[in-house]
Amino acid sequence: MSQGSIGFVSLGCAKATVDSERILTELRAEGYEFSDQYDQADVVVVNTCGFIESAVEESLAVIEEAVGTNGQVIVTGCLGARSDMLMKKFPSLLAVTGPHDKDAVLTAIHEVVPPIHAPLYHLLPPGGIKLTPRHYAYLKISEGCNHKCSFCIIPSMRGRLASRSPRDIVEEAASLREAGVRELLVVSQDTSAYGIDLKGDADLLLGKALRPNIVQLSEALAELDMWVRLHYVYPYRSVDRLVELMSDGLILPYLDVPFQHSSPKVLRQMKRPASGEDNLERVESWRALCPDIAIRSTFIVGFPGETDEDFQHLLEFLQNAKLDRVGCFSYSPVEGAIANNLANPVDPDLAEERREALMATQALISSERLQLRIGTTCAAVIDEVTSAEIIARSYAESPDVDGVIRINPSLGVKAGDQVSIKITDSDEYDLFGELTTESEQI
Numbered sequence: 001m002s003q004g005s006i007g008f009v010s011l012g013c014a015k016a017t018v019d020s021e022r023i024l025t026e027l028r029a030e031g032y033e034f035s036d037q038y039d040q041a042d043v044v045v046v047n048t049c050g051f052i053e054s055a056v057e058e059s060l061a062v063i064e065e066a067v068g069t070n071g072q073v074i075v076t077g078c079l080g081a082r083s084d085m086l087m088k089k090f091p092s093l094l095a096v097t098g099p100h101d102k103d104a105v106l107t108a109i110h111e112v113v114p115p116i117h118a119p120l121y122h123l124l125p126p127g128g129i130k131l132t133p134r135h136y137a138y139l140k141i142s143e144g145c146n147h148k149c150s151f152c153i154i155p156s157m158r159g160r161l162a163s164r165s166p167r168d169i170v171e172e173a174a175s176l177r178e179a180g181v182r183e184l185l186v187v188s189q190d191t192s193a194y195g196i197d198l199k200g201d202a203d204l205l206l207g208k209a210l211r212p213n214i215v216q217l218s219e220a221l222a223e224l225d226m227w228v229r230l231h232y233v234y235p236y237r238s239v240d241r242l243v244e245l246m247s248d249g250l251i252l253p254y255l256d257v258p259f260q261h262s263s264p265k266v267l268r269q270m271k272r273p274a275s276g277e278d279n280l281e282r283v284e285s286w287r288a289l290c291p292d293i294a295i296r297s298t299f300i301v302g303f304p305g306e307t308d309e310d311f312q313h314l315l316e317f318l319q320n321a322k323l324d325r326v327g328c329f330s331y332s333p334v335e336g337a338i339a340n341n342l343a344n345p346v347d348p349d350l351a352e353e354r355r356e357a358l359m360a361t362q363a364l365i366s367s368e369r370l371q372l373r374i375g376t377t378c379a380a381v382i383d384e385v386t387s388a389e390i391i392a393r394s395y396a397e398s399p400d401v402d403g404v405i406r407i408n409p410s411l412g413v414k415a416g417d418q419v420s421i422k423i424t425d426s427d428e429y430d431l432f433g434e435l436t437t438e439s440e441q442i
C-alpha cells in the first residue's frame with residue numbers, strides 16, 4: 001500500500017542536491033510515493049537556497065507557488081535559517097527547518113502523512129535515490145565551514161566544519177559504484193579543509209589506516225576505479241599534493257578553486273581563505289606539476305570598496321592565469337552578511353557592467369584554451385543522447401557548470417557510455433568532436 005505522495009522541489013547548489021537526495025532516500029525507504037504535480041501531492045517539501053539575492057527570490061517564488069497550489073508546504077534548506085521572515089511571509093507553512101536537517105523534515109512529513117511501515121531499506125537502489133543521471137553522483141564529504149567570508153552567511157546557516165568519517169565516505173562511494181556511478185563529484189564548503197576537525201583519527205579500511213585528510217581520502221576514492229573530481233578547493237600550499245595525484249592519473253586533473261577576486265585588498269575585505277597566497281603563482285605551479293590540468297573558478301565583481309584599479313587587477317589576473325572555466329556574479333548583499341556594513345558600496349549598474357566586461361574577456365581566453373584541444377583525442381562520458389546530437393564530457397568539463405563536447409548522433413551509444421572522442425572544433429564554451437574507433441573498446 002502506498003504511504004502518501006510527496007512533492008519535492010530541490011533548489012540550489014550541489015550540496016543542497018545531496019541534502020535532497022538523503023531526504024528522498026529516507027522517504028522512499030518508508031514507502032512514500034513522489035508526485036511531480038503540486039496539486040496531487042499530500043505535502044510539498046521545498047529545499048531552498050539563500051546564498052545570493054536572486055536565489056532567495058527564486059526560493060520565495062517556488063514557496064509561493066506551492067502554498068498557492070497545494071497549501072501543505074514544508075520548507076527546508078539554507079533559506080530555512082531565516083524562519084521568522086518565512087513564517088511572516090507564509091504563515092500557513094507547516095514547518096521550516098534549516099539546512100541538512102533531514103530528521104526535522106521527516107518528522108514534519110510524518111505529522112501530515114504518518115508512516116505505516118517499518119523502513120523498507122531493501123527496496124532502495126544501492127546508493128540511495130539520486131537526482132543526477134545514473135552515471136555520476138555528488139559525494140558530500142563534510143558540512144559547514146570554519147571561515148568567515150564577509151559576503152557569506154553559510155557558516156551561520158550550516159554551522160562549523162563537520163567532516164564525515166573517511167570510512168563513511170568510502171562506503172558511500174563504493175555503494176554508488178555498485179549502483180552504476182562512474183564519476184564522483186566531491187563537494188563540501190571547503191574541500192581542502194576536509195578532516196581538520198577529526199583530529200587525525202584514522203579509520204582502518206581493508207587493513208590500511210586511512211587518515212581524515214583530503215589527500216588520503218582522494219587516494220582511497222581513486223582505488224574504487226571511478227573518475228574523482230574535486231570541487232571547492234582553496235589555494236593552500238597543500239593542494240600541490242592533490243595536483244600530484246592528478247598528475248599520477250589517480251584523480252581527474254580538474255580543480256575547481258573559487259578565487260572570487262585577485263586584488264589583495266578586495267580579498268582581505270572579503271576575508272577569503274588563503275587570501276595571502278599569490279594565486280597566479282599557485283596556478284603556474286599547478287600547471288608545472290600537471291600540464292593538462294583544467295582549472296575552474298568563480299569571481300564576484302562590485303564588492304563594496306572595489307575600485308576601477310581593483311577591477312583592472314582582476315582582468316589582468318584572468319589574462320595571465322588563463323583559467324579554463326570561469327563563472328562570475330555581480331555582488332548583491334545577503335541579509336545578515338558582514339559585507340553589508342562595508343564602506344563604498346558599488347553601484348549595481350556598474351557592478352553589472354564589470355561582470356559583462358569580465359565575461360567578455362574570459363570568453364576570448366576560454367575560446368583560446370579550447371582551441372588548443374582541437375586535434376587531440378580524449379576519454380569522455382556520454383551524458384545525453386538526443387535525435388539531434390550527443391552531449392559528452394571529458395575530465396575538463398564538470399556537469400552543469402562547464403561547457404560540453406557536442407558530437408553528431410551515432411547509433412549504439414547511450415548515456416553513461418565511456419567513449420573516445422577526437423576534438424574537431426570549438427567555440428567560446430563548447431567543444432565539437434567525433435567518436436573514434438577506440439570507443440568500441442572502452
Ligand code: SF4
Nearest residue numbers: 145147149152154189
Ligand atoms: S569558505 Fe567562505 S564562502 Fe565558502 S562557505 Fe565558507 S564562509 Fe562561505
